[in-house]
Amino acid sequence: MKQLIIFDPEKCCGCKRCEKICSWVHDQVFSKARARVRTIKWETEGVYLPLSCFQCETPFCMEVCPVGAIDKDEMGVVIIDEERCVNCRLCLQVCPFGMIDFNPVTRQVVKCDMCKELGYKPQCVEECPAEALRLAPLDERAGLLKRRAAMETLRKQREMVLDKTTMD
Amino acid sequence: MYGWAGTILTIDLSKEQIIKEPLDMATAEKFLGPDGIGLKLLWERVPAGTPPLDPANIICFGSGPLTGTFCPNSGKMSSVFKSPTTGLIGVGAAGGFFGPELKEAGYDLLVLMGKAKKPVWIWIDDDTVEIRDAAHMWGKTAWEAIDIIQEEVGDVPTITIGPAGENQMFNAHALIMRSRSIGGTGAGAVMGSKNVKAIGVRGTKGVQVYRPDEFMKKCKEAKDKIINNPVYASFARYGTPGWTPTLITQGVMPTRNFQEGIFPEGEEFLDPETPCKEIFVKSDACESCVIHCGHWCEVRSGPYKGTKTEGVEYYAEYMFGPYMDCADWGFIVKASVECNSLGIGFGSAGMIAWLMELYQRGMISKEDVDGLEPTWGNQEVILELLRKMAYREGVGDILAQGWEKAAEKFGGAEFQPIITRLASTECPRARMDVALSHLTSVRGGDHNKSLPYFAWVCSPEYIRKNWPEWPKETADIYSPIGKPEIVDWTEDWKCVIDSLTCCYWSTSVLQAGGNSPADYAELLTYATGVEYDEEKLMEVGRRIAVLERAFNVREGWGRDVYQMSRMFIDKAFPRGPQAGVKADMKVINKMVDKFLERKGFDAKTGYPRKETLEQLGLDFAIKQLKKQGRIIE
Numbered sequence: 001m002k003q004l005i006i007f008d009p010e011k012c013c014g015c016k017r018c019e020k021i022c023s024w025v026h027d028q029v030f031s032k033a034r035a036r037v038r039t040i041k042w043e044t045e046g047v048y049l050p051l052s053c054f055q056c057e058t059p060f061c062m063e064v065c066p067v068g069a070i071d072k073d074e075m076g077v078v079i080i081d082e083e084r085c086v087n088c089r090l091c092l093q094v095c096p097f098g099m100i101d102f103n104p105v106t107r108q109v110v111k112c113d114m115c116k117e118l119g120y121k122p123q124c125v126e127e128c129p130a131e132a133l134r135l136a137p138l139d140e141r142a143g144l145l146k147r148r149a150a151m152e153t154l155r156k157q158r159e160m161v162l163d164k165t166t167m168d
Numbered sequence: 169m170y171g172w173a174g175t176i177l178t179i180d181l182s183k184e185q186i187i188k189e190p191l192d193m194a195t196a197e198k199f200l201g202p203d204g205i206g207l208k209l210l211w212e213r214v215p216a217g218t219p220p221l222d223p224a225n226i227i228c229f230g231s232g233p234l235t236g237t238f239c240p241n242s243g244k245m246s247s248v249f250k251s252p253t254t255g256l257i258g259v260g261a262a263g264g265f266f267g268p269e270l271k272e273a274g275y276d277l278l279v280l281m282g283k284a285k286k287p288v289w290i291w292i293d294d295d296t297v298e299i300r301d302a303a304h305m306w307g308k309t310a311w312e313a314i315d316i317i318q319e320e321v322g323d324v325p326t327i328t329i330g331p332a333g334e335n336q337m338f339n340a341h342a343l344i345m346r347s348r349s350i351g352g353t354g355a356g357a358v359m360g361s362k363n364v365k366a367i368g369v370r371g372t373k374g375v376q377v378y379r380p381d382e383f384m385k386k387c388k389e390a391k392d393k394i395i396n397n398p399v400y401a402s403f404a405r406y407g408t409p410g411w412t413p414t415l416i417t418q419g420v421m422p423t424r425n426f427q428e429g430i431f432p433e434g435e436e437f438l439d440p441e442t443p444c445k446e447i448f449v450k451s452d453a454c455e456s457c458v459i460h461c462g463h464w465c466e467v468r469s470g471p472y473k474g475t476k477t478e479g480v481e482y483y484a485e486y487m488f489g490p491y492m493d494c495a496d497w498g499f500i501v502k503a504s505v506e507c508n509s510l511g512i513g514f515g516s517a518g519m520i521a522w523l524m525e526l527y528q529r530g531m532i533s534k535e536d537v538d539g540l541e542p543t544w545g546n547q548e549v550i551l552e553l554l555r556k557m558a559y560r561e562g563v564g565d566i567l568a569q570g571w572e573k574a575a576e577k578f579g580g581a582e583f584q585p586i587i588t589r590l591a592s593t594e595c596p597r598a599r600m601d602v603a604l605s606h607l608t609s610v611r612g613g614d615h616n617k618s619l620p621y622f623a624w625v626c627s628p629e630y631i632r633k634n635w636p637e638w639p640k641e642t643a644d645i646y647s648p649i650g651k652p653e654i655v656d657w658t659e660d661w662k663c664v665i666d667s668l669t670c671c672y673w674s675t676s677v678l679q680a681g682g683n684s685p686a687d688y689a690e691l692l693t694y695a696t697g698v699e700y701d702e703e704k705l706m707e708v709g710r711r712i713a714v715l716e717r718a719f720n721v722r723e724g725w726g727r728d729v730y731q732m733s734r735m736f737i738d739k740a741f742p743r744g745p746q747a748g749v750k751a752d753m754k755v756i757n758k759m760v761d762k763f764l765e766r767k768g769f770d771a772k773t774g775y776p777r778k779e780t781l782e783q784l785g786l787d788f789a790i791k792q793l794k795k796q797g798r799i800i801e
């Protein structure tokens with residue numbers, strides 16, 4: 001079944017264990033700089049957003065690759081063929097979400113492969129202590145976003161009602 | 169290199185030199201990490217009797233062989249220097265992301281020596297190390313300096329000082345990121361004395377381990393041990409504020425400068441569920457943490473509405489709560505933010521409570537406090553005094569010189585909660601674990617060195633089972649029996665933890681079934697390739713603990729340094745479970761004697777015995793102390 005990693009910024013506690021395990025799985029070293037999943041932090045606002053490739057339906061990176069080194073596999077995961085890649089970094093330029101990373105040591109473009117080698121069991125999901133990363137069937141994400149949008153509307157309405165009550 | 173990064177980075181600020189030396193493996197094996205290796209450097213590089221704010225003092229920051237790896241709760245760092253607060257050894261640990269990042273940049277230890285001619289900040293970007301001009305940051309708060317650094321080099325972990333550090337306030341702290349600190353013993357003042365405003369680091373090299381498969385397997389076990397522990401759920405939800413119910417039951421909640429041990433008027437305030445409802449937004453963690461005891465906090469109503477920060481915990485809760493007679497979580501957040509950005513350690517905020525008691529007793533007037541009225545719970549006055557201390561204005565200048573100078577001016581030394589030269593963080597009157605651990609703490613009397621939390625967190629059966637050689641009263645915190653044993657063990661263990669560098673909370677508090685020295689020895693062996701077992705690891709701890717105490721002896725502090733404030737000896741709580749209990753110095757001194765003898769020190773003089781140092785391979789210390797005549801042969 002095609003699956004996606006769902007990121008929940010409200011649960012993320014910012015420990016970066018996802019980054020550590022990612023660099024371990026792919027490079028056998030603990031290095032946040034080499035991770036393909038990143039926890040982006042706004043420390044003054046307390047907003048922590050763990051992110052990795054969304055595995056787009058129509059990936060720009062795949063479209064622009066001049067040597068056809070990027071492809072989607074049977075599980076819907078966008079994979080870079082390292083042998084074919086010439087490191088032109090065009091994919092890095094066009095990804096609208098900045099999800100293609102550049103490994104500063106091997107000097108290669110890299111991206112999340114959903115831990116294909118480990119049977120598509122993303123280790124970042126396994127190791128998250130706050131359950132901020134979750135694996136879900138592809139269809140579920142839309143449902144989650146809808147539910148969240150509905151909750152947000154509800155919360156705002158309730159706040160408005162409460163504000164009014166206190167004003168009266 | 170495995171586990172360790174392999175390089176010590178020294179920055180000579182006077183000569184503007186950057187020196188990179190390989191880490192000596194024999195030293196690394198014997199002294200493990202920053203708490204130990206830094207201590208050895210301090211001993212070797214700083215001559216005896218050096219004033220703490222002299223350029224000849226050094227300050228070491230670093231992380232140990234497990235930091236930066238996947239070992240749970242290893243995102244820590246430690247610091248070693250001679251303390252301007254106490255004149256004793258200054259040691260401290262902090263969480264956040266600086267330690268792991270320094271390691272990933274390829275350094276075990278960063279040593280600052282000398283003094284820069286003008287304000288500077290240090291930028292470490294893997295192999296590139298620069299001493300940069302900090303004229304545009306000097307005078308700014310620590311948080312403003314972080315903004316400037318992040319503007320210049322991107323989102324990197326930092327150590328900064330606020331105006332309190334620049335002005336060398338006696339216990340200014342070094343702020344790690346925005347809300348964690350190496351506090352208590354004046355790391356910020358030492359940085360300020362060297363004209364160093366900030367340090368920023370970025371590392372891409374990463375950390376490698378020697379036996380990866382076994383290491384990862386053991387990491388998983390270690391994680392399971394933490395999260396399956398009975399204490400875990402409370403700790404993950406509340407963090408340290410989850411302890412208040414225990415302290416209330418014991419009747420030792422520090423209230424109004426230790427005048428009371430209960431705070432009934434703040435019953436709702438002290439309920440751990442209250443901050444969850446009022447200010448906690450979500451959990452927050454240091455690097456590699458599986459507990460996440462921190463919180464992101466936001467004030468939603470009242471005069472401090474909109475104030476937000478990470479990391480409000482028990483210390484802030486009691487200091488700006490019962491200790492100053494406030495019961496307002498909004499104010500706790502506000503005061504924490506002020507302390508962090510001004511660079512003031514919470515310990516010196518306690519001076520305000522002392523002033524309040526003097527005012528309550530009519531010993532000082534409004535004029536003494538620049539026209540401010542330090543009545544209990546007066547939030548505006550507290551915030552204004554914090555600001556005055558950091559900028560050394562008026563009465564703030566007197567307070568910023570330390571407890572002794574302040575008592576010379578105002579009197580009232582008998583109301584200062586000083587134990588072994590440092591302001592105490594807990595009440596030592598009834599609890600014997602607090603009394604002994606605070607009195608004999610090498611950095612001065614607080615809970616950061618040897619307080620055996622597990623004495624009251626774990627069941628007596630657990631302690632009996634694991635340490636059958638200790639007396640059966642060991643788990644009874646009100647009994648003096650067994651305390652020398654447990655405090656002695658805890659001190660050694662804390663030195664190991666601060667050198668690994670791992671989080672104290674992943675071990676001692678969660679000790680019942682949590683990760684033991686044997687577990688860490690295994691992790692360390694797999695990470696570094698150097699064989700360790702429980703005995704060898706605890707010996708490393710003992711070596712560091714003994715050398716720290718010997719350092720204090722070298723600096724002139726013998727048995728008479730272990731002094732308790734008269735306020736704990738002459739006065740008692742008027743009500744609550746500990747009503748009428750005073751610190752019984754006869755009993756306590758007997759514990760101290762026994763403790764010192766256990767540690768291999770002479771109880772009468774407080775000097776180390778030669779064979780103690782010999783057994784631990786501390787020959788360089790023997791040579792020095794012999795010269796000074798401060799060793800028992």
